[in-house]
Amino acid sequence: MVVTRFAPSPTGYLHIGGLRTALFSYLWAKKNGGKFVLRIEDTDKARNSEAAAQAIVKAFEWLGLEHDGEIIYQSQRDDIYAKYIQQLLDEGKAYKCYMSKEELDTLRETQMANKERTKYNGMYRDFKGTPPEGVEPVIRIKAPLSGEIIVNDGVKGEISFQAEDILDDFVIARADGSPTYNFVVAVDDALMGINEVIRGDDHLSNTPKQIVVYEALGFSIPNFYHVPMIHNSAGKKLSKRDGATDVMAYKEMGYLPHALLNFLVRLGWSHGDQEIFSMQEMRTLFNPKDINKSASIYNTEKLDWLNAHYIKNTPNAQLTELLQEYDLVLTSHDKKEILLDAIKERAKTLKEMADLIKEVINRPASYDEKALKKAFKGNALEVLKTFATKVSNANELHLPSDYHHLMQEVVDEMEIGFGKIGQPLRVALLGKLSGPGLDSVMSVLGKEETLLRIHNAIDANS
RNA sequence: GGCCCCAUCGUCUAGCGGUUAGGAUCCAUGGUUUUCAUCCAUGUUACCGGAGUUCGAGUCUCCGUGGGGUCACCA
Numbered sequence: 001m002v003v004t005r006f007a008p009s010p011t012g013y014l015h016i017g018g019l020r021t022a023l024f025s026y027l028w029a030k031k032n033g034g035k036f037v038l039r040i041e042d043t044d045k046a047r048n049s050e051a052a053a054q055a056i057v058k059a060f061e062w063l064g065l066e067h068d069g070e071i072i073y074q075s076q077r078d079d080i081y082a083k084y085i086q087q088l089l090d091e092g093k094a095y096k097c098y099m100s101k102e103e104l105d106t107l108r109e110t111q112m113a114n115k116e117r118t119k120y121n122g123m124y125r126d127f128k129g130t131p132p133e134g135v136e137p138v139i140r141i142k143a144p145l146s147g148e149i150i151v152n153d154g155v156k157g158e159i160s161f162q163a164e165d166i167l168d169d170f171v172i173a174r175a176d177g178s179p180t181y182n183f184v185v186a187v188d189d190a191l192m193g194i195n196e197v198i199r200g201d202d203h204l205s206n207t208p209k210q211i212v213v214y215e216a217l218g219f220s221i222p223n224f225y226h227v228p229m230i231h232n233s234a235g236k237k238l239s240k241r242d243g244a245t246d247v248m249a250y251k252e253m254g255y256l257p258h259a260l261l262n263f264l265v266r267l268g269w270s271h272g273d274q275e276i277f278s279m280q281e282m283r284t285l286f287n288p289k290d291i292n293k294s295a296s297i298y299n300t301e302k303l304d305w306l307n308a309h310y311i312k313n314t315p316n317a318q319l320t321e322l323l324q325e326y327d328l329v330l331t332s333h334d335k336k337e338i339l340l341d342a343i344k345e346r347a348k349t350l351k352e353m354a355d356l357i358k359e360v361i362n363r364p365a366s367y368d369e370k371a372l373k374k375a376f377k378g379n380a381l382e383v384l385k386t387f388a389t390k391v392s393n394a395n396e397l398h399l400p401s402d403y404h405h406l407m408q409e410v411v412d413e414m415e416i417g418f419g420k421i422g423q424p425l426r427v428a429l430l431g432k433l434s435g436p437g438l439d440s441v442m443s444v445l446g447k448e449e450t451l452l453r454i455h456n457a458i459d460a461n462s
Numbered sequence: 463g464g465c466c467c468c469a470u471c472g473u474c475u476a477g478c479g480g481u482u483a484g485g486a487u488c489c490a491u492g493g494u495u496u497u498c499a500u501c502c503a504u505g506u507u508a509c510c511g512g513a514g515u516u517c518g519a520g521u522c523u524c525c526g527u528g529g530g531g532u533c534a535c536c537a
Contacts, residue, residue, distance in 0.1 A: 009537045044536060101535075117464055118533075138535055156467065165465050166533080174535040181537050205466060205532045228468075228530090235529065263474095266486090270475055273485040292468095292475080295530065299473050302487050312500080346499040356499095407496085422496030434498035 002034030003193045006067070007185070009041040010052035014059040015245040016298065017200065017230045017238050020264045024227060025198045026065050027265070027286035037192060038067035042075045043184060059247045063257045064279075072192065074184055081179040084187055084217060085139055085172060093216045094172060096137035097124040119168035139173035141183070141216060149208040154225040155291045156201070161208045170209055186210040190219035198288060201226035202237070225288040228268055228295040238298055254326065254349030256314070259307040266302075268292045276309065308348045316340040319353070326354035333361075335444040338400060342440040360441055363453060364431025367460065371433040375423035376461050379414075383421050384428060386410050388454045397447045400439035407439070428457030 004025035008018055029036035038060070042048040053073075060067065088094035097120075099107075108118045125142065144163045151159045161167075172183035179187075185206075189197060204226045214221045232242045239245070244253075250260050262277055269292065271277075271285050311319070319340055320330050330336045339357060347353035390406045397403065410421055426433060429441055429450070442450045 007537095011537080041537060047536075104535090112463095115463070159466070161465075171535050176535085178535085180535070185537090200531095201467070202531055203537095206537095226467085231530075233473095237531075266474065268474090273476060275474090275486055294468050296475090297473065299487090302474060305487060308500085345501085348499095411496095418496040420496085426497065432498095436499085438496075 001193075002029055002032035002196050003037065004029040004034065004196050004198060005037045005039055005189070005192065005194050007039040007041050007188075007199075008056055009044065010048045010050075010056060011044075012052055012055075012240060013246040013248060014056045015238070015240065016247065016264070017245075019059070019063070019247050019260075020230065020267060021199055021227055022060075022065060023261060023264055024225075024269070024286070024288065024291070025196075026067075027282050028196060028198060028288055029068075030283040031286055034196075035068040036066075037069055037072065037194070039072040039188060039192070040074065041181070041184070042073055043178060043181065045075070045178075048075075055248070062248065062251055063261060072188070074188065077184075077188070078178070080191070081173075081184055081187060082177070085179065085183075088141060088172070088216055089139065092142075094139050094141045095124060095127070095169075096131070097140045097169075097171075098127075098131045098135045098137045099123055100135050117165070120170070122169055125169060136175040138171045138175050140169040141172045141212060143167040143169050143209075143212045149211055151204070151207045151211070151224060153204070154223055154288050155228075156204075156226055156293060159204070163208075166205070166208055167212065172213070182206055182209040183213055186213035186219070187217070189222060190214060190217065195222045196225070196288075197222045198225040198227060201228050225291065227288075227291050228293060230267060231295050231297050233297060233299070235297070242298070244300075251325075252351075254351030254353070255303065255307050256310045256322075256350070259303065259310045262306050262310075263300075263303040267296050267298075276306075304348045311344050311347055311350065311353065314344070316344075319344065319350075322350055323354050323357070326351050328354040328357060330357070335446075338440055339444045342436040342444075346436065356436075359430060360436065360444060363449075363456075364429075366431060367427055367457070368432040371427045371431070372461070374433065375427045378420070380420070380424040381458055381461060383410060383414060383416065384424050384454055384458055386414065387421060387425065388451060388458070391442075391447060391451055391454075394447070398443065400437065400443040403442040403450075404439040424457070425454070428454045 006018070006022040006025050008014065026036045040053050040056075042053065057071070085094065089096075104120070107121060111118045120140065124140070131137065144167065147163050149161045149163060149167075151161070153159055170182065171180055173179050207224060207226075211221060230238045232238050244250075247260070258279065261279070261282070265277060265282055265286070266275065269286070269290055271290060277285065314322075316337055320336060323330065330339070333339065339360065343353055343356050343360075347356055387406065387410050390409060391397065394402070394406060407418070407421055411418055422438060423433065425438055426435060429438065429445070435441070445453070
């Protein structure tokens with residue numbers, strides 16, 4: 001059984017990069033009928049917050065990414081880590097190091113001055129004497145001093161590191177007894193049965209350290225897939241400074257979860273030329289072997305296109321519900337089908353859609369200056385009056401086509417082009433020269449409101 | 463600086479030794495529309511450089527160059 005995981009540290013909101021690796025992990029588990037688990041890495045008591053953890057869970061809910069089983073919090077597993085640390089101590093695979101912070105600092109400075117790699121010198125590795133007074137020891141793991149560590153990465157291929165280049169006896173427990181990241185990650189992944197680890201390639205250089213822990217504890221090493229970073233337009237790792245990296249900000253901006261996921265799944269991964277993926281297709285087609293090796297630049301042009309696509313394909317009943325998030329309640333509007341059909345074709349986001357709808361159902365507060373000039377010249381007033389009379393005299397006006405017939409009559413009788421009635425009428429109804437089809441607009445507004453808006457415009461321009 | 467990774471249109475990408483280097487997005491133009499948007503059609507734009515292997519290299523190898531990541535008692 002394939003078990004994958006997403007393991008964020010709750011220092012802030014869920015961001016785009018994290019979401020993409022979470023999505024990849026989720027899809028890979030689902031494709032294999034496996035499990036996708038969520039683990040909160042909150043061992044840094046100073047920087048973590050419960051609110052941030054909740055925000056991450058909320059974001060997952062919005063996106064519909066369900067995790068399997070209970071959420072694991074590392075902060076609640078201290079006794080487990082303590083047990084394995086003790087085991088390594090007992091087996092002589094780890095040891096207490098009494099070097100003080102000051103001593104460590106001077107060691108580093110000397111090494112830097114000599115242009116050497118900064119690393120712990122192994123001073124207490126085989127220490128047998130009496131420890132110095134007044135120093136709370138850290139615990140270090142005995143890492144191999146030579147030889148090579150091979151990471152067999154599912155994305156990048158086989159990567160080998162020389163132990164002497166990158167390893168030293170790194171700390172697995174701090175002076176206060178709390179375990180460190182590279183230790184707990186390996187322990188938890190092993191204990192939770194994670195056998196497929198998909199994560200950002202900024203973790204690639206941590207992997208040899210984690211392998212040291214796996215081997216010391218006798219755990220089997222999972223398959224790793226290190227996915228390339230997402231970069232900002234400057235070509236640097238995407239960070240919180242780049243703006244709009246909070247996943248929930250996309251909800252506020254009016255993006256559909258599916259559009260966001262479709263956008264992200266194609267960032268660094270592809271399946272031939274396919275661009276549009278249903279959730280079901282993502283779950284059956286995703287395979288980490290098709291992940292790109294190179295970083296990609298974050299650019300939301302395509303997201304807008306996808307979002308527009310998915311809005312067009314969302315049923316009106318569902319749109320009605322979604323639009324309530326953007327202060328638009330249409331539930332009791334009798335012409336909402338016509339209205340939504342007219343607007344959903346032209347909006348890139350739900351927010352924009354709500355705004356466009358409000359522009360129709362709210363009377364124009366003013367008329368666009370340029371639009372007036374352009375539309376109200378020649379016999380525009382006469383045309384509008386003729387049309388208004390026809391509307392006023394008509395008995396059954398419901399459908400867009402009913403209004404269209406009346407417009408057609410005016411055009412025929414007055415021997416004018418459609419534009420001669422369309423432009424002033426559009427300004428009268430909407431206050432500007434662009435917008436949805438007028439027949440639909442009038443149908444939505446109804447006879448009375450249509451007449452009122454026309455007369456208002458005539459009065460304002462007489 | 464050490465170590466590691468990467469390199470095809472502006473952007474996302476296909477390509478896995480022989481292709482007029484494909485798709486999408488963006489942009490431009492035309493068509494449709496009373497308008498704007500949608501939609502449809504067309505177009506501009508790419509293999510970082512140099513050696514080598516090969517009959518043949520975007521594809522394999524090496525060397526450059528460029529970019530990125532990482533080097534904590536942070537995760």
